[in-house]
Amino acid sequence: MLLWRKHFSYWKTSFILPRLLLGISRSRLLGCVPVSEFVSQNRPMFVMRAFDHTAVGIPTLAGKEPPLYLSNICKRMFASDSTSNSDKTPFPNSPGNLPLMWLFFFASAGIAFYAGYLLNRGYPHLVDYDTFWKLLERGEVEGIVLNHHSPYAFVSLHSVYPGTDKKVVVVPLLQSPENLEKSVREKEKMWDIPQDGQLPIRYGTRRDIADQSGSSPIALVATTIVLSAIVITAYIYWGVKRGKISQIFSSGQSLGGTRPYTKLEPKTPQSSPKKPTVEGKLESDRYSGGLPFSWDPFSGFQSIRPVTTNVKFKDVAGLHASKQEVMEFVSYLKDPKKYQALGAKLPKGALLLGPPGTGKTLLVKALANEADVPFFSMAGSEFVEVIGGLGASRIRQLFRTARAKSPAIIFIDELDSLGRRRTAVDSGGRRGSPGGGGGGGVSEMEQTLNQLLVEMDGMDTAEGTIVFAATNRADLLDKALLRAGRFDRHIFIDLPNLAERKELLAMYLAKYRLSPTILQGELIQHLATWTPGMSGADIARLCNEAALVAARRDTPLEGVLRDDFEVAFERILAGAAKRSNPLSLPERRVAAVQEAGRALVAWLLPRTGLLPVKVSIVPRTMAGLEGSGGLGFTHLVPEERQLFNSEELKDRMAVMLGGRAAEQVIFNAVSDASQRYLHKANELAFKQVREWGMSKAVGNLSFENDPSGNEFTMKPYSQRTQLLIELEAQQLVISAFTRCVELLQANKDKLQRLIDALLQKEVLNYDELVKLCQNQSSSNDVPGSTDTTPLS
Missing domain, CATH: 3.30.720.210 (Signal recognition particle alu RNA binding heterodimer, srp9/1)
Known part of the structure; x- marks a missing residue:
């Protein structure tokens, strides 16, 4: 310890000069911001307080130059070269800076390591x-x-x-x-x-x-000083040759830029944003000029440039109503005079809403290509950082670059990560926003959202810059984003219907080599009928999975077969089959009873709109779309309906409880195998009572469920009403279960035949289900199709 204390000062001395050199280089990266932006960028204030209490960016008095004190020199070295009120861009990046800056960096690091080696060698x-x-x-x-x-x-x-x-x-x-x-x-x-x-x-x-x-401390210090002096001399020589160092002592210019201190003039409403002198360069209003890198050193944030897209409207299958809405933007961008002559103004922004995978991003890319304008695409998460002020700075940078290239389109994907609803007080009693963490001040997410609101307020529709955003969580967005004057138009992109699924399948299947024995039109009809509720991304995944299954066969060159699509569909719906981990005989029997009960109840209750087309007791993983893994699965094809009455919902609850009721009929006991379906039945019962007003005891009242799931949240009803809701939901579940047991008792022979067939074959297709239930009258048919031929 004594020896360490002895040499600790030498160790620090060996780092002083290299760190000074790195500090000069780093000052070019960490340029301070003017006083007007300290609210949104709190990090550079540490640099300001380190030298002087006077803020950089204050205009000089009566045109006098500031005195060349050390603090003023350092402030010029560290000062930002652009302000929020400045119309000039930072000093353009020079590709030649990169090798020299790395050379100085590694030379300084080498000196530090060599000094440490000399010190450690004598230990x-x-x-x-x-x-x-x-x-x-x-x-x-x-x-x-x-x-x-x-x-x-x-x-x-x-x-x-x-x-x-x-x-x-x-x-x-x-x-x-x-x-x-x-x-x-x-x-x-x-x-x-x-x-x-x-x-x-x-x-x-x-x-x-x-x-x-x-060890020789004198030799150690002397060696370190000599090596550091060599590197600093080389750096100063390079700076003088490039005219950088002399700018420190010139008329108030910064180390990396050429802009003198100017008086900050307020913008007038008539003033329009100026275009940058250099296009395609990094436009960060918190860096000093001459940044040798084209990315943010803190997060790798790339410089903003237009994105090239080759997507056209003809490449987007389906989405007919949505295409018609966005075509109006294309018409305006191509011929704005027609609208301006009528006094019409284009909406400042459009918000695309809908489930994931429905083609929101694809539609905006096609819009930008058809309009032939620059397209700036960024994800909402790119604007949210831990370091304060980065998000707001990037918002300004994005809009400034887009305005410089107007007419242009700005697209922000996953807007909910940026525009989440603000709250007055967070869980800790401090000001903040959900997920933002107030921390005694305005959170970083809220700063970024405020900057986005300001930028959209300052937009002029005559500029031709339009903001598009996409999200699948519109309920989380701040109301200020949704008001008129910002995102004026809301375009809802829903899951594809039967006709749109046919278009999607025709487009995707054309990319694959199908077996000559397959009739493509018939295959498209079957797949479109069996895939309600699937998005365009799910359908693309289905076709690709079928091709992967075909590639695993011994004869892949014969093309993709119908069986391959069936295997791929089962994998997407219920997960991969776990044949390496077979069930025991008692578990196989329980699985057969469960799946047979659900399939038979769905067959016997035609008002459910659920048609059983395949039943299997092959164990599956939990990786399906609906988490349909477990001991087996029953494929129920739903009708494409938007409305259900109370009796139809009760029938659907009976189908969910069919497996549990079958266990009660066969074993006179129930197992935990039906827990997932029981949970779904409970959710449906509570929705009927609490949200849809389908209970006579509760009446025509509707209470939305808390999306956060916090049980301590204040509810808009009393404890008595809550108890009544629970009793009514419980009564609905009991009634559905009792009805299901009675139905299966009356058709116990059908149930037993299904169980025996499943234990023998493990998988039953639609034809086999029809034969086993043919004595029972049922009007069930494959929804949307008169052809009931299965895929297999």
Whole structure:
């Protein structure tokens, strides 16, 4: 520890000059911002307070130049080269800066590491107490230096210690220095060593102990200073050659830019944003000029450039209503005079809403391509960072770049990550926003959202810059984003209907090699009928999975077969089959009873709109679209309906409880295999009572469920009403279960036939289900199709 304290100052000295050099280089990266932007960028204030209490960016008085004090020089070196009120862009990036900046960086790092190596080379090696006595017995010890203020003994050796290049070792003292000396003398007497041949033991000062290491602090400091001076001289020479260093002492110019201090003039409403002098360069209003990199050193944020897209409207299948709405934007961007002559103004923004995978991003890309305008696409998460002010800065940068290239389209994907609803008080009693963390001030997410609102308020529709955004969580968005004047138009993109699914399948299937035995029109009809509720992305995945299944066969060149589509569909719906982990015989029987009960109840209750087309007791993973894994699955094809009455919903609850009721009929007991379906039935019952007003006891009241799921949230009804809701929901579930048991008891022979067939074959297709239930009259048919031929 003493030696470390001795050399700690030298170690710090070896880093002073390299860190100064890196600080100068870093100042070009971490340019400070003007006073007007301190609210949204709090990080550079540390640099400001480090030099002076006077803020950078204040206009000079009466045209006088600021005095060339050290603080002013440093402030010019660290000051930002652009302000929110400035019309000039930062100094353009120079590709030649990159190699030299890396050279200076690695040279400085090399000096620091070399200084550390010189310091560490002279450190004595630490050995334990027992090793010291062994060295003493072998006669390898030359001398010992002790100190009353040091917990170590410095031992000099005749030769280097094995495995090192050290001739001095350090031994931790387990006793006082006097006792150690006494112990050594006793050992020497025991070994019959004469007095003139005894080991020299002396008590030295801290300097004597430090000198035992053999290091030369003067040489160490001198070497570090010389090497650092060489690098700094090279850096200054390079800066002078490029005209950078001289700018420090010129008329108020910064190290990296060429803009003098100017008086900050407020913008007038008639003023329009100016185009940058250099297009395609990084336009960050918090960096000083001359940034040698084209990315944000904190997060890798790339410079904003238009995105090239080759998507056209003909490449977007379906979405007919949505296409018609966005075509109006194309018409305006191509011929704005027609609308301006009528006094019409284009909406400032459009918000695309809908489930995931429905083609929101694809539609905007097609819009940008058809309109032939620059397209700026960014994700909402790119604007949210831990470092304060980055998000707001990027919003300004994005809109400034888009305005410079107007007419243009800005697209922000996943807007909910940026525009989440603000709240007055967070859970900790502080101001903040959901997920933002107030922390005693405005959160980073709220800063970014505020900047987006300001930028959209300042937009002029005559500029031709339109903002599009997409989200599948519109309920989380802040109301200020949804008001008129920002996102004026809301375009809802729903899941594709039967006709749109046919278009999607025709487009995707054309990319794959199908078997010659397949009639493509018939296959499209079947797949479109069997895929209600699937998005365009799900349908694309279905076709690709079928091709992957075909590639695994021994004869993949014959093309994709119908069986491949069926296997792919089952994998997407219920997950992969777990044939390597077969069920035991009792579990197989429980699975057969469960799946047979659900399929039979769905067949016997035609008002449910659910048609069983396939039943399997092959165990599946939980990776399906509906989490349909478990002991097996029953494929129920739903009708494409938007409305259901109370009786139809009760029938659907009976189907969910069909497996549980079948266990009660066959085993007179229930298992935990039906827990997932029981949970779905409970949710449906509570929705009928609490949200849809389908209970006579509760009446025509509707209470939305808390999306956060917090049970401590204040509810808009009393505890008595809550108890009544629970009792009514419980009664609905009991009634559906009782009805299901009675229905299966009356058709127990059909149920037993289904169970036996499943235990024998494991999988039953639609034809086999029809044969097993043919004696029972049912008007069920495949929805949307008169052809009931299965895929297999």
